[in-house]
Amino acid sequence: MKVLKFGGTSVGSPERMKRLLDIIDPAERQIVVLSAVSGTTNSLAEIGQAYLAGDKNKAAALIGALKVKYESFIGELFGKEEYLDQGREVIDYHFLLLNSLSNDLFTTIEEKLVLAQGELISTTLYYVYLKEIGVPSVLLPALDFMKIDEDNEPMVDYITEHLTPLLDKHPENKLFITQGYICRNSFGEIDNLRRGGSDYTASLIGAGINSEEVQIWTDIDGMHNNDPRIVKGTQPIAQLSFDEAAELAYFGAKILHPQSVFPAQKYKIPVRLLNTMDPHAPGTLITDTSEKDRIKSIAAKDGITAIKIQSSRMLLAHGFLRRVFEVFERYRTSIDMITTSEVAVSLTIDDTTYIEEIIAELLGFGSVDIDKNQTIICVVGDFGAEKHGYAARVLEAVKHIPLRMISYGGSDHNMSLLIKTKDKTEILRSLHNRLF
Ligand code: ASP
Numbered sequence: 001m002k003v004l005k006f007g008g009t010s011v012g013s014p015e016r017m018k019r020l021l022d023i024i025d026p027a028e029r030q031i032v033v034l035s036a037v038s039g040t041t042n043s044l045a046e047i048g049q050a051y052l053a054g055d056k057n058k059a060a061a062l063i064g065a066l067k068v069k070y071e072s073f074i075g076e077l078f079g080k081e082e083y084l085d086q087g088r089e090v091i092d093y094h095f096l097l098l099n100s101l102s103n104d105l106f107t108t109i110e111e112k113l114v115l116a117q118g119e120l121i122s123t124t125l126y127y128v129y130l131k132e133i134g135v136p137s138v139l140l141p142a143l144d145f146m147k148i149d150e151d152n153e154p155m156v157d158y159i160t161e162h163l164t165p166l167l168d169k170h171p172e173n174k175l176f177i178t179q180g181y182i183c184r185n186s187f188g189e190i191d192n193l194r195r196g197g198s199d200y201t202a203s204l205i206g207a208g209i210n211s212e213e214v215q216i217w218t219d220i221d222g223m224h225n226n227d228p229r230i231v232k233g234t235q236p237i238a239q240l241s242f243d244e245a246a247e248l249a250y251f252g253a254k255i256l257h258p259q260s261v262f263p264a265q266k267y268k269i270p271v272r273l274l275n276t277m278d279p280h281a282p283g284t285l286i287t288d289t290s291e292k293d294r295i296k297s298i299a300a301k302d303g304i305t306a307i308k309i310q311s312s313r314m315l316l317a318h319g320f321l322r323r324v325f326e327v328f329e330r331y332r333t334s335i336d337m338i339t340t341s342e343v344a345v346s347l348t349i350d351d352t353t354y355i356e357e358i359i360a361e362l363l364g365f366g367s368v369d370i371d372k373n374q375t376i377i378c379v380v381g382d383f384g385a386e387k388h389g390y391a392a393r394v395l396e397a398v399k400h401i402p403l404r405m406i407s408y409g410g411s412d413h414n415m416s417l418l419i420k421t422k423d424k425t426e427i428l429r430s431l432h433n434r435l436f
């Protein structure tokens with residue numbers, strides 16, 4: 001059974017929603033995972049923020065504006081009065097719920113309930129639409145089988161145990177529709193897999209049912225070998241290994257939720273990135289294997305802060321790095337890049353929520369320097385320890401640009417450079433021209 005996931009833009013208008021059947025073959029047994037209609041989760045996040053801030057008037061105004069959008073959405077989606085009525089019931093139900101929250105104590109629990117409405121609405125509307133045009137389908141409630149544990153880690157075994165019987169209940173049905181992004185947490189409350197989490201849902205389902213393939217349908221023809229917004233003439237990458245895809249998904253290429261690679265990798269489920277606008281384009285296939293001897297792609301991640309800690313006490317000392325890392329651990333701040341010398345260590349973070357506190361503690365070790373507005377440039381390819389020449393090619397291509405940090409050898413398929421964000425466009429273009 002295949003799993004097909006369609007993102008917010010792929011269901012972003014009634015027209016687009018109808019066109020999904022150009023891609024979905026209702027004769028094939030499959031699970032279709034849908035995101036919320038594009039823009040909806042952002043609006044729901046604003047509604048949640050307004051409620052959390054106690055601003056009920058603002059929440060009501062935002063809810064009203066969103067409802068107006070859905071009223072026109074269903075007006076175009078449905079042709080027959082009977083189904084338009086059903087669509088209206090769906091909308092009324094979910095917006096009544098959103099409005100009713102103004103009477104309650106509003107905590108992050110209610111906020112997650114708000115965030116869940118987008119996927120609940122999109123899938124139900126699509127289900128009703130399929131009914132109208134006479135395509136049989138089953139609406140599977142993701143909240144019945146998607147679960148995260150106490151550490152917010154998704155539980156694949158739980159999915160297998162709870163989803164399989166739901167599928168078995170409908171042996172005659174081919175098409176199953178379910179919500180991306182939403183799940184229950186260890187308290188049984190409604191929760192989510194973080195923004196962009198519908199990809200993660202699809203790969204978790206793929207792992208849970210041992211799917212033959214997970215297809216992620218977006219609006220670009222696969223992962224490109226450089227940022228197409230910045231560099232001209234980028235190409236989709238035909239094939240990537242899970243490791244390479246994970247590096248790229250994390251560093252920049254917004255097309256795939258980074259964590260979604262891991263369940264697919266663990267359970268060896270091929271993932272295909274495909275383009276709703278151009279369904280016959282080959283896209284990117286992510287599997288266990290890696291093409292040898294190639295530099296595959298370049299990605300960039302902005303908003304990076306570099307921290308340098310210099311201390312003569314580091315010289316010949318053991319336990320120094322551990323104490324440095326513990327500071328970051330205490331503030332739940334993850335480190336992306338690290339380079340060391342005998343008397344100093346530089347590392348990067350992207351979450352600066354606790355930077356003041358972190359610096360205050362680091363000053364206990366020695367001097368601390370901060371560089372903001374940095375960008376990590378990540379070059380992905382086959383850089384195994386027995387390879388030579390690749391690092392030289394990368395450095396040759398960037399010799400006119402100041403480099404703050406270089407990281408090589410951390411894995412077999414990544415070389416990272418830290419630069420000033422203002423140099424990003426130039427470095428991406430220069431690498432592209434010289435490496436591809
Ligand atoms: N609707 C959610 C979001 O916008 C999840 C997703 O689209 O993947 O983040």
Ligand code: MG
Nearest residue numbers: 007196199255
């Ligand atoms: Mg997405």
